[in-house]
Amino acid sequence: MESTEGPGKRQKVASASAFASPSIPDDVVRRILLRLPSRSVLRCRAVCRAWLEMASDPGFALEHHRLQPSLPLVSFLRSAAGSSSEEETGPVVHVDRYVEAFDLRTDEFRPTVRFTDYNGESSGRFHIHGSCDGLLLLSFADRFYVCNLATHQWTRLPVPLRSSWFVGFYRHEPTGEYRALFYRGNWTGWPGTDYYILVPDSRKGKGIGLPPENDGYKFRGEPLGSPVLLRGSLHWMPRQMQNHAILVFDTVTEVFTVMHPPVIREHMSLLEVDGELAMFSCEKQVTMVELWVLKDYVNDIWVCEHRVRLPVVEVSTFVFDESWRMFFMSDEGVVIVTPEQKLLHYDMDGTLRESFPCDGRNLKITPYTLKESLVRHAFFETQDDAGDRDDEPPPPFFRGL
Numbered sequence: 001m002e003s004t005e006g007p008g009k010r011q012k013v014a015s016a017s018a019f020a021s022p023s024i025p026d027d028v029v030r031r032i033l034l035r036l037p038s039r040s041v042l043r044c045r046a047v048c049r050a051w052l053e054m055a056s057d058p059g060f061a062l063e064h065h066r067l068q069p070s071l072p073l074v075s076f077l078r079s080a081a082g083s084s085s086e087e088e089t090g091p092v093v094h095v096d097r098y099v100e101a102f103d104l105r106t107d108e109f110r111p112t113v114r115f116t117d118y119n120g121e122s123s124g125r126f127h128i129h130g131s132c133d134g135l136l137l138l139s140f141a142d143r144f145y146v147c148n149l150a151t152h153q154w155t156r157l158p159v160p161l162r163s164s165w166f167v168g169f170y171r172h173e174p175t176g177e178y179r180a181l182f183y184r185g186n187w188t189g190w191p192g193t194d195y196y197i198l199v200p201d202s203r204k205g206k207g208i209g210l211p212p213e214n215d216g217y218k219f220r221g222e223p224l225g226s227p228v229l230l231r232g233s234l235h236w237m238p239r240q241m242q243n244h245a246i247l248v249f250d251t252v253t254e255v256f257t258v259m260h261p262p263v264i265r266e267h268m269s270l271l272e273v274d275g276e277l278a279m280f281s282c283e284k285q286v287t288m289v290e291l292w293v294l295k296d297y298v299n300d301i302w303v304c305e306h307r308v309r310l311p312v313v314e315v316s317t318f319v320f321d322e323s324w325r326m327f328f329m330s331d332e333g334v335v336i337v338t339p340e341q342k343l344l345h346y347d348m349d350g351t352l353r354e355s356f357p358c359d360g361r362n363l364k365i366t367p368y369t370l371k372e373s374l375v376r377h378a379f380f381e382t383q384d385d386a387g388d389r390d391d392e393p394p395p396p397f398f399r400g401l
Contacts (some may be wrong), residue, residue, distance in 0.1 A: 038150035038372040055158035058133040059401040065373040078360035102331035107354040112149045115396035130169025134373025150372045152398045153380040168234045170251040200379045226367035237270045262292045262302030280329040
């Protein structure tokens, strides 16, 4: 199979014909397909009608999604070869944007987003805002898109209100809708006006007010960083001006509450580990990182499961300004980005497992993970039926994949 270019090694997927022996029982074929990446499953559907029917079944798609790992996403830029050109306003430089999923179990990458932008503006015009059920909420040139990166399906969100900040993306269980949560600030007063919700293929928004100020919590603007979606709630990491409280948004009742972190450190971020809420933390020097896991969600009991000491020389050479750009931690180890544009993967003993040089620039670990999905959604079907409209060009995210 042809490989894709990126920051390091790429996975090798066996050709579908390798599994085409008629002697393989259907249940064995199904178990194999369930554990393949989405791209391999889509290719295997072309082997025969039986495999197509098996892999197209909605029950198969749900089980396949459940078995897929949650992979951290990394992004980087690369100047497109021979892409400079002269126009009336000056030279135009084509810049390729890459987003790839990193599998810590195999130290391999999966291409997810790739497109070419102009004059290096993609870093300011392109953003990843949220991840839920294999769907990503992306924006480009002030337009918001809900995309399935495995199937290359997409739809648009309504245009957000002015003076708004995106804060969360989730599935509303009672309606089955995927919703984007925004905070709308008030430039003339305090606190902000409210939170409101937008739904794909809907022209209406819904205001839901502000979090209550109780238990020592004082609302002071939009949440900090990207949330973790777990147990039907969005969780935002603590911020100093709010007594370090973790802000929690119940995606069913759409009501805010707060909870308390296990420790207060210089750098903290929330993540999911094996279906449980976890927190990465470290002090300013970054030589020791911790992984705290919320073992008892109801009674707010945290346990420090890992303390990993990292090499002082390697981690002291960069400025720790935004933790999500430099670090990722899970029970598979610690991943950091160095100033030399290398991605380093350490195991839980602090031993370097792999090093991946990036032949691009602006290498970052995004605050999101991707759990691939082949599940079909009604709002994508509507988009497919509508076809490409003159006033609705497709987003550029899947070019070159």
